[in-house]
Amino acid sequence: xxxxxxxQKRIVIIGGGFAGVTIAQKLNHKGFQVVLIDKQNYHTxxxxxxxxxxxxxxxxxxAYPLRKVIQGFSNFYFRMTSVKEIxxxxxxxxSEIGELRYDYLxxxxxxxxxxxxxxxxxxxxxxxxxxPQSLNxxxxxxxxxxxxxxxxxxxxxxxxxxxxxxxxxxxxxxLAGALAxxxxxxxxxxYPDLDIQKMQINLIQxxxxxxxxxxxxxxxxxxxxxxxxxxxxxxxxxxxxxxxxTVTTNTDIVFDTATVIWTAGVQGAAIHGLKADALVDRVxxxxxxxxxxxxxxxxxxxxxxxxxxxxxxxxxxxPMMAQPAMQQAALLAENLPKYIAGKPTKPFVYHxxxxxxTIGRNLAVVDLPKYHFSGFFAWFVWMFVHLxxxxxxxxxxxxxxxxxxxxxxxxxxxxxxxxxxxxxxFVTFTSDEV
Amino acid sequence: xxxxxxxQKRIVIIGGGFAGVTIAQKLNHKGFQVVLIDKQNYHTxxxxxxxxxxxxxxxxxxAYPLRKVIQGFSNFYFRMTSVKEIxxxxxxxxSEIGELRYDYLxxxxxxxxxxxxxxxxxxxxxxxxxxPQSLNxxxxxxxxxxxxxxxxxxxxxxxxxxxxxxxxxxxxxxLAGALAxxxxxxxxxxYPDLDIQKMQINLIQxxxxxxxxxxxxxxxxxxxxxxxxxxxxxxxxxxxxxxxxTVTTNTDIVFDTATVIWTAGVQGAAIHGLKADALVDRVxxxxxxxxxxxxxxxxxxxxxxxxxxxxxxxxxxxPMMAQPAMQQAALLAENLPKYIAGKPTKPFVYHxxxxxxTIGRNLAVVDLPKYHFSGFFAWFVWMFVHLxxxxxxxxxxxxxxxxxxxxxxxxxxxxxxxxxxxxxxFVTFTSDEV
Numbered sequence: 001x002x003x004x005x006x007x008q009k010r011i012v013i014i015g016g017g018f019a020g021v022t023i024a025q026k027l028n029h030k031g032f033q034v035v036l037i038d039k040q041n042y043h044t045x046x047x048x049x050x051x052x053x054x055x056x057x058x059x060x061x062x063a064y065p066l067r068k069v070i071q072g073f074s075n076f077y078f079r080m081t082s083v084k085e086i087x088x089x090x091x092x093x094x095s096e097i098g099e100l101r102y103d104y105l106x107x108x109x110x111x112x113x114x115x116x117x118x119x120x121x122x123x124x125x126x127x128x129x130x131x132p133q134s135l136n137x138x139x140x141x142x143x144x145x146x147x148x149x150x151x152x153x154x155x156x157x158x159x160x161x162x163x164x165x166x167x168x169x170x171x172x173x174x175l176a177g178a179l180a181x182x183x184x185x186x187x188x189x190x191y192p193d194l195d196i197q198k199m200q201i202n203l204i205q206x207x208x209x210x211x212x213x214x215x216x217x218x219x220x221x222x223x224x225x226x227x228x229x230x231x232x233x234x235x236x237x238x239x240x241x242x243x244x245x246t247v248t249t250n251t252d253i254v255f256d257t258a259t260v261i262w263t264a265g266v267q268g269a270a271i272h273g274l275k276a277d278a279l280v281d282r283v284x285x286x287x288x289x290x291x292x293x294x295x296x297x298x299x300x301x302x303x304x305x306x307x308x309x310x311x312x313x314x315x316x317x318x319p320m321m322a323q324p325a326m327q328q329a330a331l332l333a334e335n336l337p338k339y340i341a342g343k344p345t346k347p348f349v350y351h352x353x354x355x356x357x358t359i360g361r362n363l364a365v366v367d368l369p370k371y372h373f374s375g376f377f378a379w380f381v382w383m384f385v386h387l388x389x390x391x392x393x394x395x396x397x398x399x400x401x402x403x404x405x406x407x408x409x410x411x412x413x414x415x416x417x418x419x420x421x422x423x424x425x426f427v428t429f430t431s432d433e434v
Numbered sequence: 435x436x437x438x439x440x441x442q443k444r445i446v447i448i449g450g451g452f453a454g455v456t457i458a459q460k461l462n463h464k465g466f467q468v469v470l471i472d473k474q475n476y477h478t479x480x481x482x483x484x485x486x487x488x489x490x491x492x493x494x495x496x497a498y499p500l501r502k503v504i505q506g507f508s509n510f511y512f513r514m515t516s517v518k519e520i521x522x523x524x525x526x527x528x529s530e531i532g533e534l535r536y537d538y539l540x541x542x543x544x545x546x547x548x549x550x551x552x553x554x555x556x557x558x559x560x561x562x563x564x565x566p567q568s569l570n571x572x573x574x575x576x577x578x579x580x581x582x583x584x585x586x587x588x589x590x591x592x593x594x595x596x597x598x599x600x601x602x603x604x605x606x607x608x609l610a611g612a613l614a615x616x617x618x619x620x621x622x623x624x625y626p627d628l629d630i631q632k633m634q635i636n637l638i639q640x641x642x643x644x645x646x647x648x649x650x651x652x653x654x655x656x657x658x659x660x661x662x663x664x665x666x667x668x669x670x671x672x673x674x675x676x677x678x679x680t681v682t683t684n685t686d687i688v689f690d691t692a693t694v695i696w697t698a699g700v701q702g703a704a705i706h707g708l709k710a711d712a713l714v715d716r717v718x719x720x721x722x723x724x725x726x727x728x729x730x731x732x733x734x735x736x737x738x739x740x741x742x743x744x745x746x747x748x749x750x751x752x753p754m755m756a757q758p759a760m761q762q763a764a765l766l767a768e769n770l771p772k773y774i775a776g777k778p779t780k781p782f783v784y785h786x787x788x789x790x791x792t793i794g795r796n797l798a799v800v801d802l803p804k805y806h807f808s809g810f811f812a813w814f815v816w817m818f819v820h821l822x823x824x825x826x827x828x829x830x831x832x833x834x835x836x837x838x839x840x841x842x843x844x845x846x847x848x849x850x851x852x853x854x855x856x857x858x859x860f861v862t863f864t865s866d867e868v
């Protein structure tokens with residue numbers, strides 16, 4: 001049994017995402033007591049959530065137990081709870097399971113879906129930032145088809161087979177591509193009593209290109225890939241509301257649909273208790289300096305999506321992605337002992353290793369700092385990078401096996417409704433003869 | 435798109451377990467319209483549920499999409515719904531999504547947990563007959579340990595680490611063994627701040643031996659294996675109640691525990707609408723003749739756990755296991771066309787291929803009709819048989835890979851609380867300093 005070593009300074013890390021896990025791993029043997037806190041007992045590999053949502057992977061293959069991350073580390077602790085507030089005056093956090101004092105606090109709470117204040121969309125649309133949300137989407141897609149088989153009302157049937165994805169960033173694009181493959185490879189065969197050609201996948205982007213954080217070449221290539229797969233791409237279209245059945249937009253275009261998946265924006269997963277001038281309005285991020293120290297505090301740091309480090313190259317902070325989060329975390333693990341000892345620290349410089357997105361079988365786009373490519377080789381690179389970024393040998397092996405199987409067999413066996421999803425706002429019905 | 439061929443006789447199968455899936459597969463190309471009905475959209479490989487409950491396997495690896503079972507079969511349909519009642523007069527079933535006429539009905543609803551009428555136990559104990567139930571157990575085990583880390587009340591901590599399994603049949607024995615391995619291989623390492631030696635695994639059997647449907651040799655061997663793993667086995671002990679915290683028995687022995695898993699009995703998953711004299715009281719099974727035709731009907735059949743075929747060798751019906759279910763289903767698929775054509779049918783004879791149970795790493799017991807063995811080779815046979823009984827190549831491959839990984843690494847990475855389980859009756863608490 002471990003006895004806490006209270007002679008060591010206590011670092012509390014809130015959040016076991018890319019930033020939290022990276023800094024925890026790198027703080028081992030640095031002479032601190034470390035407490036890692038998360039609402040879940042697992043780390044989620046978010047870039048592959050869309051494959052869980054579309055039945056290509058099981059949830060377990062992209063999740064990793066947080067207790068295993070710190071297994072064997074001396075004077076490391078994990079607590080599963082939700083942090084309600086930080087009491088910066090008394091250097092403690094207030095959580096659902098009680099209070100905890102810290103010497104140094106690292107906020108790595110990540111981001112959440114941003115509905116830009118539209119409560120009706122928030123109530124009726126689905127998000128895909130967590131494993132339970134992805135499992136809800138998986139269930140709901142399949143439930144829609146089970147209902148579509150039954151209904152005699154043509155409009156209702158079409159609405160059940162109409163999928164509207166709002167936001168054509170990497171998540172929206174990858175999900176649209178996966179849905180298009182699901183249509184062709186699975187739903188077509190699973191529902192011979194439905195006219196699957198009626199299934200629509202609509203991808204809506206408010207500005208003039210998909211993947212607008214990537215190169216123009218990649219935007220053009222991915223849009224072409226999507227259209228070849230049968231995805232209908234709408235650009236310069238803004239969704240104004242969704243009442244659970246009808247999507248309205250800033251134009252005359254409306255969509256009659258049971259399913260809206262909202263990937264149009266993210267915001268920091270804010271935490272209470274920081275001074276107002278440490279916060280960036282609208283996106284709910286926390287202002288940090290060049291070593292991720294929160295503005296106005298000397299013992300609170302913020303990392304990753306929640307942190308906003310304004311630099312010349314990134315005046316609104318770094319992109320809310322895994323890479324900046326991991327790089328900041330790794331640097332802070334190095335800087336922290338120096339900072340505490342009053343020694344010089346190293347300012348953060350983001351090394352953009354590039355970005356990529358996959359659209360479907362053999363199709364991806366990759367932007368490297370000086371080079372862009374797309375198609376089969378890009379798809380191969382995408383797979384390789386994602387496979388090797390997963391934590392844990394078993395997850396890598398199981399994901400790899402699933403991918404090979406899905407690729408060779410044109411199949412996705414994860415089409416299981418394990419946790420039914422009940423959407424309240426859509427009309428239900430009974431038919432006479434099933 | 436498929437257009438139903440209504441010239442063919444319609445066979446409705448209720449239940450996609452071992453019996454339902456087997457008969458559906460074997461009815462292809464026999465000239466019927468077949469409608470398969472299940473509450474879930476997947477088949478569950480129940481013998482491995484205990485591995486899902488203990489984090490060794492992901493739920494998806496032991497589930498298989500029912501629509502895929504009948505994919506490509508002509509004039510086959512699947513409907514996901516719950517059957518409320520059979521209207522035998524008008525030859526139709528009444529389901530939650532509407533009514534459906536049948537020419538021939540096959541009831542294969544399986545079994546459910548039998549609490550022998552004790553509502554308080556039913557409310558407070560957990561069962562393990564379905565995937566969601568197994569995931570609940572997995573979550574609850576882990577939640578208990580997360581709570582145990584926090585509480586300062588020694589009795590509460592011990593209760594959280596005390597697991598009481600009622601019923602030492604194959605399910606109880608296999609679960610007890612898996613919990614014992616989880617204790618040694620995972621919990622010990624994951625919770626260094628707990629004294630894991632305090633974790634208790636109590637297995638309670640009402641009569642004088644564990645695995646009492648197997649040979650005496652196997653009972654003795656498995657009991658020894660369990661005790662070596664640290665499981666406390668209680669024989670001739672009957673649980674009388676469980677209020678959510680205290681298990682009382684027919685003796686002075688009581689258990690203070692947060693978790694009771696009830697595997698002490700099963701009963702048929704009954705269906706309304708059959709005449710009373712077709713039913714067997716107490717166990718809720720349906721009386722069938724030697725070709726599984728339900729007593730008193732000429733177009734309703736029952737298969738597997740729900741069917742009670744009284745024979746000289748099995749006066750109370752066949753054991754409620756996969757083998758009789760699959761054998762009955764295969765025979766009925768052969769007999770049905772003959773029966774309809776008025777030709778002679780073949781009566782069912784159960785070929786007992788033996789039974790087996792695994793207790794843990796390298797430990798299992800196997801009873802073949804004329805030969806019993808236990809230990810490493812039995813364990814190897816157990817794995818081989820279970821692996822090859824799984825439906826689907828991908829499931830086989832993923833389960834195999836997980837088993838190799840878990841074996842080599844002494845690990846179970848499925849220790850994820852994806853759907854938290856809330857038990858209402860156990861005391862909750864907050865501590866001051868976490």
